[in-house]
Amino acid sequence: EMVQLALRSTSGAALGVVNWHAVHGTSMNNTNTLISGDNKGWAAYLLEREINGPTSDEALPGQGSFVAAFAASALGDVSPNTRGAVCVGGPGAGQPCDTLHSTCKDILGRQRSELCHSSGPGVDMFDSTRIIAERQVETARGLLTQSMSGREIAGDVGFVHAYIKMPGRPVADARGTPLGKTCMAAMGDSFAAGTTDGPGMFDFRQGTNTSNLFWGFVSSLLHRVTAEEAACQYPKGVLLPTGSISIPYPWAPDTLPIQLLRIGASLVIAAVPTELTTMAGRRLRASLSVKLRTSGVLGTDGRVVVAGLSNSYADYTVTREEYSAQRYEGGSTIFGPLQLDAYLQEFSRLADHLANGSVPASDAPPDDFSERVVSTAPCPGAERPPLFKAFGDVVQDAPKEVVAGALVTASFIGGALRNANGRRGDTTVRVERQRADGSWELRAADGDVETRISAEPAAAHKIVSVAWSVPTSAAAGIYRIRHLGASWHEPTIHLPLTCHGHPVPYQGSSSPFHVVSS
Template structure:
């Protein structure tokens, strides 16, 4: 063992008596930003919320962990996307097989989304989720799949001996329960101090010399600090926390995605957890919304959650900073070494008719269906029309609209009770399945630490019950008493929400979106307990039948870019409005260029903008790109149906900006009619920044 590591262990305030197990560890990162124009954002399901630029870029972060003999390994991938999906994982597995053969399979690959609602959509496996994105968007899927592959390749190539340490803490004032009236129906609520998990769990990965390789943490909070009026691609609060941690560890000014240290702020049981910590208020009166229904004057549209900041950017920054600060604290103090083998279990489960025993009776899950309160949305993103949360009554008008698609069978109505069915998605199979009949479930082990990737959004209490069931099962089967279990949400498959049986009876948004009926959670618990026993005893888990890859069945409706144009006498990249000659710290630099559609070239692992700083030798170096927090790239057509467009680039001059001379470059591609896109570049005038 390296002397530096020994000394660092001795200096820690509390040291485990167990010697750390040596693992092989590798971390990788790659850009997955995707189409920055005209593509519907995944999360809020609003047709009008289209990408129109970039706040900061999205990344895939991969972590390969293997035993010291390199016999058993898994890869955990955290993506700055709304969720993992079966289409993504199935496509990733195909490419990994071509590269590595049987090294990476469905059993040891996990893809977990951070749940940003500010990323391009159109990449999910099932029809319901691609309706608002006007069908399948190949560019969205391809950039995520390719980025995951590149991040795994990097992690694979960087494998090196090292150690993993565990840290656990409490983070307050960073999340609240957005459905507290439903949570109160849980009889076990008295076992917990808070109605959301405040637990912040972290893994610290270092090499043999004690140098940081990376870290993964899990904390439950929705990435909905950026609201449904936003069109700029953003990693929201978790993406910003990753940016801060990687800047801290790699050095301020390091181009995001190019540093050696990689920090994933992964998602957990976030189902009913909001970052809008001031609560939900009526936009017209400023008064609190109705407690049970989250309405104002009987309507849902005006009831909105309010973040801690003055606007959505400020709120994103605050919640991101809180997660970063807690992660840094735990990273610096993590002192519990992981000790023991690397292992995993995985199974495909048909959730449409899963039989189980509850209170001495045989019950079963149902084919998927969405309830009325699903259409009401949440306080993070209200719905429309006259839907409200906590609605358990049918409406003749909406039933008639529903029946145009599919009238639910009597068996389905009984199975889903007390949910009134708005969309009978599980009984519709045209043009292909609307929601997942089969889900991908997993358990990963590093010594006494167990990750439970789950295929959806478990509510706070659902996650607690599942975590407890797995933990108790493992310990009864011989795992150490200090075993730690963490829920990794939105992994591999997206099967919507998982509410408790009691929350389901209330039918707020999360329960109305619990698609397999009232016994969904208990079915998951029973299945994960089986996998946990297999993991603990060394027995194999029956893998089940993999779902069909529906990529070739997908239907796209997003029109291609036909051509770009510019005003007479101008060229692509010419300035429309130039910068000022001088700026002071805390001011914003703005420049506009005549541009082409960002969909002509996604500029993956590149940038649509660079801020260049003049050096003492008069040479210019890259100071900022569109992956930084303080820059924004905004793109817009100059007319509704026109071919002309403008790119507006802004740079907020924070206190960390050096004084001196700068200029801003815009990079892009334009599309000539009937020809392939061509590159262009534009440059602002030189300007000075003074203190």
Template sequence: MVHPYVISTLLSLTALAGYVAATYQVGIGIYDCTGPAAGVTFMGYAKSKQIGCGIHLRQFARSYIIDDGETRVAYVTVDTCMISHGLKKEVLSRLRKRFNGTYGYQNVILSGTHTHSAPGGYMMDMLYDIPDKGFVGETFMVLADGITKAIVQAHTNMVEARIFIATGEIIDANINRSPYSYLNNPEEERAKYKYDTDKDIVQLKFVRASDDVPIGAINWYAVHPTSMNNTNCLITSDNVGYASILLEQFVNGGTIVGKGPFVGAFASTNLGDVSPNLRGPKCINTGEDCDFKTSTCNGEAKYCIASGPGKDMVESTSIIANRLLSKAKELFIQNEKEELTGPVRFIHKFVDVPKQKIKIRAANGTEIEVRGCTPAMGQAFAAGTTDGPGEFDFRQGTKSDNPIWNYIRDLIFPPSEDVKQCHSPKEILINSGKIKFPYEWQPEIVATQLVMIGQVVLAAVPGEFTTMSGRRLRATVKDSIVRNGGPANARIIITGLSNLYTSYIATFEEYQIQRYEAASTIFGPHSLAIYQSVYSDLAEAMLKGEEVPPGPIPPDFRSQLISFTPPVIFDASPKGAHFGDCVQQPPDEVRIGETVSAKFISGHPRNNVKQGKTFLTVEKQLENKTWQIVYTDANWETRYKWKKTCLFKGTSEATVEWDITGDVEPGTYRLRHFGHYKLIIGAILPYSGTSKSFVVTK
């Protein structure tokens, strides 16, 4: 069998024949940033009961550094829900100690993939950390550590390289989850596009100049990583994270995940109103279609849930990931590629959005002045989406007030008439911009940033742009680039959920409908227009080589953070047993296509997150009687599950599961578990356990 890496290299050699010498230095890095595997609430669905109970796929930070000899930029895509200002600040602080001023706010983009199945508690904005019981230091520190190490790895691996861009179309991997809102955009604007979501996939491919071997790739495709729904409690990077792993395995070969040398990523873009659940929303209590406007079933949002394309959420994740992979592989090996040429540029500015005032053209043709609003969330925000509905009696697409919730709101912090008018027609549920206890609930100062590599422009945006919002911003930035002497073939890529998080950005027309995305557009109806103005000015300044004022630095809340996540007190093993004992053995023989498992006495996984390591291994016995690791807890084929068996005694158990897929070689295997337990005096000690061996047959 020819190694996949050899195949991809040969294909690359064919594709690159005749190209001129490279002009960039490129570094690639990847590092584990998996948070606490259990006991911490997941970030994304805002479900306080969605608490981690193990690992299906580990989280990774994938780093790409590009240098033209004079200017350097770093782009990092992270398997986490989003990026907070505090997290980026911590990463830059660590990099500053190692590399002085090489990396800063201006030339580093940190972008979250937006998986909804990873530990939360790291945002440092109160509203986003509330469902996660406040700040969780373990989540924050492992993210900061993993991102930093990925950048350091890329920094030390710089080589001369060429960069190529390719585009394609994936029809069957996303749908619009708010089509009612989308249809409120102008008909003549909608007529310019074939679909109500962006179906384009854009790929940057990095190829080492010395031997034409591919060293990395980044793919941008608009889809929410919400194939795994809010009942899932295993950490996973979801559809785009699995697609990244599949691409890396395609090039690198082998089964071990996260070790390189090739690093492939699927990163977020304008995914705000885009869902992977292709069957669309149905009433799970009746099987009928949900109400088109409000996404309710007989007035209740909790029964209106989207799913598919698989029979369950795990199969759906795999299907979407493989559809992304299929087109990415096609782009990866195709001969027709456009090479990036030209300098590297960057520009960055912090903007206090509520203080922004701009002139826009009204529908009647007159010029009017509009402004940003202080942050506020609408009532439809609490309704959730068809990927993950909310609770109580909230509905999407409603602009009528609710006296009960308004009364509760006004007891906490009532919005002024000016705030109500600014956000109209949003019916405000949370007047978050005015709540400063115990610290800021949502940011008012945002990070805006452009990075230009040849003819490619990365627009790093601090939130989730809807499909049409992203289209408008791309058009605005390109117009500014071309008007100011930039390349006519400039390709603008929205890099979503970057550097700081401000929820959603809907168009003015979508805002009038007040579905979830609009209710979560925190700076009011003209948020998009303000961003368009800011990014247009940034593009002009970048092309002209002008410096822009850095703007006001967002506040730092490190000294005010609170947490209600209880610590691990101690672990204990049952009487007469030891940590690591295998209390449920696998059978003597299992067949390919079956699932095998073993159960072990364990300690709490929060005692040690096993960064860069694993809670499990699947090992194959070789002819010399030694054991070879073939899978870890980062593989799709495995699952690490943890459960507390007695709260008062401090006992728990870990289950290791392995799906034996068709590419597994028959032979003798065993399952192992690794962990740490905590003594009542505070000491944390390692342990391991091994199952008996078993035979895998066809």
């Protein structure tokens, strides 16, 4: 289901929506090299464009007055790839994958996770992203229409927040019976297997409770897992003891933020810094709903919403039953089998404080080691156009005529796309249509789903390609594609092993071309 909060002005005008629907943003698979908001970002874009109007010089995508947020919920095990998982290679190509391990046999008869992929519902990942986005928008649009006659949320607001140090935290059930303690963070072998939305590599498999001796040896070079650590994580076989490695800084979080936000007696949002599975999210909602209704915080028709991946990120959270199966999500439940129970316990504690208006006890905030973050990105390096050429010159021009619904591409001599960071809030792509007076108006930018921009290395520069998928609804007329970027200029003399230089803006334009109706 989708739960949606609509915001309206006193005159009734729609200001925005926030909705929660559990589906992973993995319609774009792990072969994608383009920056993408996946199905959630595409959905937000579509609804905002529907309300705010098309892209123009006055409002680029995301800059309109109406704001749509398609937020995450308990999406840990919810795939958008509705065709399911099939083998993409080996003797079983086209057949369903092994159900237990999500693997397929290669030509040598070995079970390999990288041969098992899920896909759909579209013909490719871009089409699938669009379809899943449109389905979410269809529901959100219907809820937005209903909100005019729906239930108005009234009353005051409240919130409680606390930091909790997870490793070694004593955990009890709802009756107060001790269950044990949470563990130092660690990833299991099944984590490295990935999922059918994004398979891993080598010989890792989902649904395994034992560690591979070779990978165990590799892991021990970083930290030798103690008997106590292994017993705490059981039945997970520890692959990476991330909570015990701190060079050059911690590999896993240990102190996490949790939060409850209340709007009247109608809505409570549980902000969780993790990806909960469907059942884990259901248990958290059920636990909080009972507690908050009993204390009078939540009305009989009030809702508890789980907002996943909030305020921080600490991998996945599964139930103890799911943890025993050790699929990808269980292998990625870093604090061990009692992790969900710890969240249930701590959110129950927050609910008590939300009810009586008190401030909950909190552990110390996590350390800020941002100043110690090591960047592996190389220095940009001086860029130069080919001899007798300039940045912005056209390499491949647009055709003279394009039919609406077709794809048109132009490429330019350019610089690395990251050089154009100074254009944040603006655009590096302009698809323009000529007005009757000869001036040009913006019809699409790099934030539109119809455009794509990429760069390929070529000598001391890049070949920047801009593609525009012409909408079938595009008005006939004269168009052009422009690219606005920056090349990197370095001084002739500078210190070795240091980054020097600055971006130099450039722009290029295709020749005008005609768009004709299909």
